Amino acid sequence: MSTALELAENLQCAHLKALQPYQSARRLFSGGQDWLNANESPFSNDFTVNCDTLNRYPDCQPKAVISAYAGYANVGTEQVLVSRGADEGIELLIRAFCQPGQDRILICPPTYGMYAISAETFQIGVETAPLQTDFSLNLNHVLDYVGKVKLVFICSPNNPTGTEINEQQLKTVLDAYKDSALVVVDEAYIEFAQSSGCADWLAEYPNLVVLRTLSKAFALAGIRCGFTLAAPEIIQVLYKVIAPYPLPEPVAQIAAQALCAEGLKRVENQISQLRQWRQALLKSLENISQLTPVGDTQANFVLVRADKKQALMDHLVSQGILIRDQSKQLHLDHCLRISIGNEEQNQRLIAAITAFYQQEGQ
Numbered sequence: 224m225s226t227a228l229e230l231a232e233n234l235q236c237a238h239l240k241a242l243q244p245y246q247s248a249r250r251l252f253s254g255g256q257d258w259l260n261a262n263e264s265p266f267s268n269d270f271t272v273n274c275d276t277l278n279r280y281p282d283c284q285p286k287a288v289i290s291a292y293a294g295y296a297n298v299g300t301e302q303v304l305v306s307r308g309a310d311e312g313i314e315l316l317i318r319a320f321c322q323p324g325q326d327r328i329l330i331c332p333p334t335y336g337m338y339a340i341s342a343e344t345f346q347i348g349v350e351t352a353p354l355q356t357d358f359s360l361n362l363n364h365v366l367d368y369v370g371k372v373k374l375v376f377i378c379s380p381n382n383p384t385g386t387e388i389n390e391q392q393l394k395t396v397l398d399a400y401k402d403s404a405l406v407v408v409d410e411a412y413i414e415f416a417q418s419s420g421c422a423d424w425l426a427e428y429p430n431l432v433v434l435r436t437l438s439k440a441f442a443l444a445g446i447r448c449g450f451t452l453a454a455p456e457i458i459q460v461l462y463k464v465i466a467p468y469p470l471p472e473p474v475a476q477i478a479a480q481a482l483c484a485e486g487l488k489r490v491e492n493q494i495s496q497l498r499q500w501r502q503a504l505l506k507s508l509e510n511i512s513q514l515t516p517v518g519d520t521q522a523n524f525v526l527v528r529a530d531k532k533q534a535l536m537d538h539l540v541s542q543g544i545l546i547r548d549q550s551k552q553l554h555l556d557h558c559l560r561i562s563i564g565n566e567e568q569n570q571r572l573i574a575a576i577t578a579f580y581q582q583e584g585q
């Protein structure tokens with residue numbers, strides 16, 4: 224009789240053997256009081272759930288959620304797909320448009336890790352066109368892959384650099400790939416940015432796909448709800464691979480409440496509060512000579528290059544403050560990413576960093 228370990232080793236797909244599960248912020252650390260490591264919102268809002276229909280399967284694409292998000296994003300309802308977070312949107316695109324063992328995607332590191340992880344899980348190759356040192360696209364390099372990849376993932380504002388991709392560059396990429404690939408613009412942080420994103424371009428660019436989420440600005444990471452915006456014909460293809468009931472009924476109810484007029488007003492206020500905290504935090508970080516802000520702050524986090532990065536991380540963990548190490552990413556040696564917390568959390572963070580460098584300086 225085989226042991227479970229032997230079965231796990233012998234039966235799992237060959238391409239999965241070398242893969243590690245995604246190191247989400249939540250998997251890396253579980254304790255702590257100040258969670259500034261997953262770009263979550265510091266706000267938590269109240270919702271009500273009506274349990275009358277929990278004995279029934281939910282709608283695959285709940286109408287109230289779809290029409291509310293279409294209204295919010297100013298697109299047609301047939302251009303919206305709702306899924307378990309934007310992460311599921313990434314996975315559905317890969318499963319629907321890439322042939323395992325044959326097709327490839329293009330990513331532009333340093334960037335969000337899930338594009339490559341999702342691709343590898345389905346045996347899809349990953350090509351890279353690294354961002355330049357100022358974190359703009361290296362257009363020549365991106366265009367080298369025309370005809371060689373099926374999906375191009377561009378994150379704007381980019382996680383973890385907080386930089387936006389210039390509109391002209393994006394349009395050049397969309398044009399270059401117009402007959403051969405979908406260009407997926409991940410706008411998980413668009414509500415915090417200066418620009419309003421590129422959902423408005425959907426009519427003009429049939430190969431554009433926009434990813435959105437309720438996890439960041441809407442302060443709803445816990446419900447797992449994201450959106451894929453694309454031409455109706457592209458959305459129809461995604462229907463072929465999405466689960467029959469991707470969205471639990473309570474999630475649909477909460478999402479619909481978050482997207483009603485009152486919910487949107489509340490989120491708008493929270494975003495402007497967060498922008499103020501972001502400004503204040505950035506200023507405090509800039510005043511610490513051992514830290515250098517890197518990239519931009521178009522999202523709800525700040526990236527800094529830190530002296531004694533590892534000792535600083537360890538000190539913060541000992542104080543119950545969790546931030547995210549990004550130093551293994553391209554161009555980001557010694558870099559740490561700090562999500563914007565509330566005023567008290569940001570103050571505790573600054574006090575802890577200041578104390579650390581004072582003690583180190585002695």
Ligand SMILES: *Cc1c(COP(=O)(O)O)cnc(C)c1O
Binds near residue numbers: 311378435437438447
């Ligand atoms: C957080 C994040 C996501 C995931 O969003 P979910 O809706 O929580 O799955 C997608 N893209 C980027 C760039 C993110 O930072």
